[in-house]
Amino acid sequence: MKESLNFIYNEQKVLSTLSGVAALLSWDQLTYMPLRGATERSEQSAYISRISHDKIISDKFWNHVQILIKPGNFKSLSDNDKTVVARLEKDLEKARKVPSNFVEKMAKTTSLAYQAWEDARGKNDYKVFEPHLEKIVELEKEYCGYINLPGSRYNSVVDDYEEGMTVNTLRTEFEYLKINLIKLIDKIKSSNLYEKQINLDVKFNLPIQQRISKLILEKMNLPMDQARIDVSTHPFTTSLGNDDIRITTNYDRPGPLSSFYSTIHEAGHALYELGMPRDKYLNTVISDSASVGLNESQSRFWENMIARSKHFWLYFYPVFKKLSSNSFTNISFDDWYRFVNQVKPSLIRVDADELTYCLHVILRFEIEVALLQDEIMVSELPMIWNEKMDEMLGVIPMGDKDGVLQDMHWSGGNFGYFPTYAIGTIYSAQLFNQLTCEKPEIYNDIENGEFGNILNWLRENVHRYGRLLTADEIIKKTCGEGLNSKVYIDYLKEKYLVLYCV
């Protein structure tokens, strides 16, 4: 037993080490790597992920866990060890369900599919990507066969990102969300202020954007001896170690606040990563985010609940004016605040505003479920996409590039990922609601640009659990109920009906 405990802790440590190495390989590829380094980099990444995977599915690892999980042995373990062993068994069991040759087949297929997706986007032609997506959908179904969770086939893919989440729950929540978002957007569209929306002609040069990013990271208390910010095409957060979290932003995207909000979003992820349980759980399966959705709730919390609020801008608008050398003195606070929260149904998910964003996600969720349940065909996707866009957002893309081809997720075989964007968004509203009920004085903090108490509350009520609980359990414990899109809709109504005076 002593030997088995040593083995499983050592193996988890090695897996953490390898995961940090893999994260560095990928971070560098997306930030600094010279163009022609790509081929060798993919071999380096593949090699590291292969040795990780071999360890995860090794019989030796499994056998040691089985020794520890035996009732006679298990009960004599310490509480910490029990938690780790139980979690580990669940993880390994799931990983071992998937044959190695399937993993390899998936890796090869998605590697080719990613190239084809880029090619198809360049040519604005879905047909180039279609045969690859056909293969991926078949592989996704095969994967669901291995995992084989009860209920809809889709349950087996969504579980990878959101443990225990089901299509039934998502359908209920997303249906409520969809109906109410469409209603709300319609109301706003009928407002006088909607017609008068303007694009403020404000531009921040690179040094100003960098200064603003730096300031907000300081304000959010991101410790820069454990984190750093760089630049990449698509902003992301990655963990190179418990004390080395990297975020990126992009200063070239349209809109004067694009880099500002992506910095806040990624810093929200980074703070979560840095809040993981340590001590006895360091470098174990427990010291990780509870779910992708909960991780997203942390980024959305800071981005939307905090940094798109009126309280936030009461503090930050004067600071912004000063930092940008007063390049927009003639814009009133109300105009600025409305500009920051401008509603405008549009084609691209990543550029969508707070109110329309979840509709983009629900559209993708509906398509994914229908594909895996054989209700629609891959060849029909562009048509279905455009119909749904029209139905939900009232806009139709001119070509596939701005439609069905806009996201890379499907080329990577990441079915089940999209819902986490909406789950995280809903969770963020539930958490903010809970926080402000418990501590209404928080509004003062925000108005004073003080975020220490907020971070402490998140640490205490979300971060410190790591994977000791599932996301659903954490939200229930903290907010008194699980995923509830009504809370999010109520928040949106309160904010946007006032904002647009309807």
Added chain:
Amino acid sequence: MKESLNFIYNEQKVLSTLSGVAALLSWDQLTYMPLRGATERSEQSAYISRISHDKIISDKFWNHVQILIKPGNFKSLSDNDKTVVARLEKDLEKARKVPSNFVEKMAKTTSLAYQAWEDARGKNDYKVFEPHLEKIVELEKEYCGYINLPGSRYNSVVDDYEEGMTVNTLRTEFEYLKINLIKLIDKIKSSNLYEKQINLDVKFNLPIQQRISKLILEKMNLPMDQARIDVSTHPFTTSLGNDDIRITTNYDRPGPLSSFYSTIHEAGHALYELGMPRDKYLNTVISDSASVGLNESQSRFWENMIARSKHFWLYFYPVFKKLSSNSFTNISFDDWYRFVNQVKPSLIRVDADELTYCLHVILRFEIEVALLQDEIMVSELPMIWNEKMDEMLGVIPMGDKDGVLQDMHWSGGNFGYFPTYAIGTIYSAQLFNQLTCEKPEIYNDIENGEFGNILNWLRENVHRYGRLLTADEIIKKTCGEGLNSKVYIDYLKEKYLVLYCV
């Protein structure tokens, strides 16, 4: 045999992959890593180097090589395969001489010694470092016992960096060098111009330094889709793959040309790395630099032979003036050229001028040999250091920080490395001499800021050999003779006696 060939090529490929991963881990640590990432980073690096080392010394690898090297099998191999197998056997045989527990002991000792060295430097107190250096010297002797090359014990350490080089050869060349350098420096010191040397008050701000660095990399034809430049405390070059070479510079060092020359120096290394043999030799033991000294000859070639020459500045001085917004119009070309080649005996090796540099190296060589031959004691080092500084350069450090503690090499156990700096410098003069004899028109190219023909000549006469030949063989083939410090001294005399009008 087919199986053995497959195995050895695959294993070399994996070792190349791991070597790129290790290089990235180290590059990131020295450029971007947040402070607190250090502990986990050292574990990541240690893990990768452990699996590499395990592969190199594995019996399986060795046995496959032994199958191929058997006379009956060997003669039926292709020429390429013969070359690879023979080289590989030599490398593995050497690696296998050193027990794994020694490697571990050395790693632990140097890790502690590095900390102690930093501490000692901070306190300007050799005594803090002394007990660690004692241990390292003992380990170096133990290492020499394993390698056990004939002649002086020191032959076994220098061979790691400069295959086949011996203390006898180095003594002869360095003695000639030392005597003549001291004579030359004395002559210059007696010149009127030496007295009148001035420190030009020129400073380039960061954007100007960056622009100048960018320009010289373009001029040197460093392909930026296979390379990049970043910033680190000590400039270095590292290879993350055949198509991904990273160099660094430092814009904060004293002297207006410090970053310029370090960029050129590192770019010289990078061009060599990019010139390695490919095709059948890609990712084999052949596709690597022939020696550390030959690698250094490439950096020194560009830094000294090219970029400190009059021809070079005839082109670059006007360009420099322009790029720096004419911040020094009142300096004549002659003054500038003399400033760039200013001779001034000083305490710190890395800041030394072209003429005094090798004396710093010879001093360290003499100490290392004497330590390994038990002729001096570790405790005597500060005294001996200061005596030798006085004898060779006429300057004596005020404290250990600017003396015996200035370089990190000994804390890392890198005995035998220092001579390669002088070897590379001598080789660079021999190569330049050969090039200008063969193609005197090269001087015109330099005056026109055109370096394509020079690079082609280096590719053809140095780079393309990789490890097909030893450094000594390459120099003999290209220059008609091996290491010859007379060529270097002749070059220095011709340049500096004119420069100082003596």
